[in-house]
Amino acid sequence: MLTMHCRKTGPISLPVADLMFLQATGNYCWLHWKNGQRLLLPRTLKYYEPQLPDALFVRPHHNCIVNIRYIERMERIYPDKGGLIHLRSGVALPISRRRWLAIRQLYTRLKTDH
Known part of the structure; x- marks a missing residue:
């Protein structure tokens, strides 16, 4: 569960199982769920x-966090x-050069486990 604090209602817990990315x-932060719903926090x-x-x-870039279960594929733009x-969902998000290898290994391991 992801907890946020609202001034009017107090703490709110949001499920993360269907959360695709932030x-x-x-x-x-925009939170995006698999059903297309979004929430700005x-x-x-x-x-x-x-x-x-x-x-x-995982955090592939300074501006996003991704649920690895919703990754369809990874694309390397240039070797360096x-x-x-x-x-x-069709959304493409950036992966920084420094985080490419670690995320690629994690994604490959996840695909072979399932």
Whole structure:
């Protein structure tokens, strides 16, 4: 569960099983679920990252966190640069050059396990 604090209602818990990715927009985050629903929350990715299960979520770039279960494929743009993560929803998110290898290994391990 992901917890956020609302001024009017207090703490709210959100399920993360169907959460596809989080994307930063300044000091806010868009949360995107597999059913197409999105929610804008007033915190940075740094706030939400420790609340997410390490086994499911990776941070491929400074502006997003991705649920690895929803990765369809990975694409390397240039050998010396990062690439893109293509999600099942059709969304493509960046992978930084420095994080490419670690995320690729994790994704490959996940695919062979299932």
